[in-house]
Amino acid sequence: MIIAIFITFIFIVLRFTVTLFNFISNPKLPHINRQHTQLVSILIPVRNEQDNILGLLQSILKQDYADYEVIILDDSSDDNTFSVCENFASKHSQFKVIRGKKLPDDWLGKNYACHQLAKEAKGDYFLFLDADEKVNNVLVNSAIHRMHLYKLGLLSLFTNQQMDTFGEKSVVPLMHFILLNLLPLRLVYLVKNSTVAAASGQFMFFDAEIYRANEWHKQVKDRVVEDIEIMRLVKSSGFNGEALLANGMITCRMYKSYTEALNGFSKNFLAGFNYSIITLLIYLIALIGGPMIVIMTLNLQLIVFMVGLIILTRVMVSLASGQNAWLNLLLHPLQMINLTIIAFMAIQKYLTKSTVWKGRPV
Structure with missing residues (x-):
């Protein structure tokens, strides 16, 4: 019992320390108003996104960067996605929509769509976005400025979640809870070793010359978590990469229901643990089982200390990610239950090879 309590507090303190580092170092993309003029190719793979895509396209049209092209690739949608995009593009010359080619057996759908988009793009920078996002002013200027300042081959942003x-x-x-209390984001740029990596496929901003020379999506054609x-x-490969928080410049509504969120997160959750079921179970035991053991001791001082660290961790993560801290504190127990559900769904799908996303096996 004493050993379990000791390990629990070591884990909680380490996570608190990482969160505190992230909170103090403030790993957000700064807002930059300086105007740049390089051509940016905004590349959007879509599959059955008729309900989402117009919001993104309209937000791109309204944002403050002028030198861009938008290429949308329809990846064999069986709804009205293509016609919705085609109708929009017919009214705006900087937008165009193309149909994707048949998916080869050794590729995953999104990776192949992004690879095809890059072949069509003419820009100095490639910006890959998902259809369920909306961009805001100063985003593109801020991203280009960051690429120049830190000589980046890739800048990835974790978007604000709607x-x-x-x-x-x-x-x-x-x-954001898992991200910000497990990885000091600043280290993605500072530590040159490739094992320290984080990225979000919701915003991948590439130096186009480097991308064309390396064809990054082709190199990860069969990987589920292609962004990392x-x-x-x-x-x-010797280039600089950085991962930051979006700082309100781009938002995303990933899922529209509880069931959709569970299925979406379970799709690639195990991949974040390098497909090690044992590692995932150890993490769950330390994260959820450990605090339960501390509570069972009925030692008020230990419980107060533990709860205080958890509260501070949730508050810092919420503030850094632009979320409601009070609501996350209130929902923390339920979120931990859902995390457990997601983990076991991910394990079940992995063992039975039954992971499906947008009608395709993953």
């Missing part, structure tokens, strides 16, 4: 339903609020905050794998490749 959550409308109770189900979303009980699941989606887990993404690409960041590792960028760094191992």
Whole structure:
């Protein structure tokens, strides 16, 4: 019992320390108003996104960067995605939509779509976005400025999350919670070793010359978590990569219901643990089982100390990610339950090879 309590507090203190480092170092993309003029190719793979894509396209049209092209690739949608995009592009000359080619057997869908988009792009920079996002002013100028300042081959942003339903609020905050109390984000740039890597496929901003020479998506054509794998490749190839928080410049509504959020997160959750079921179970035991053991001791001082660290951790993560701290504190127990559900769904899908996303096996 004493050993379990000791390990629990070591784990909690380490996570608190990482969160504190992230909170103090403030790993956010700074807002930069300086105007740049390089051509940016905004590349958007879409599959069955008729309900989402117009919001993104309209936000691009309204943002303050002028030198861009938008290429949308319809990846065999069986809804009205292509016609919605085609109608929009017909009214705006900087936008165009193309149909994707048949998916080869040795590729995953999104990776192949991004690879095809890069072949069509003419820009000095490639910006890959997901269809369920919306961009705001100063985003592109700020990203280009960062690429120049730090000589980056890849800049990836963790977007601010829009959550409308109770189900979303009980699941989606887990993404920033896990990220910001396990990895000091500043180290992605500072540590040149490729094992220290993080990235989000929701915003991948590449130096186009470097991308064309390396064809990053081709190198990870069969990887589920292609974003992190690409960041590792960028760094191992001798280029600089950085991952930051979006600082309100781009938002995303990842899922629109509780069930959709559980299925979405379980799709690639195990990949974040390098597909090691044992490592994932150890993490869950330390994260959830450990605090339960401390509570069972009925030692008020230990419980207060533990709860205080957890509260401070949740507050710092919430503030850094632009989320409601009070709500995340209130929903923390439910979010931990949902994390457990997601983990076991991920394990079940991995063992039975039954992971499916947008109608395709992953």
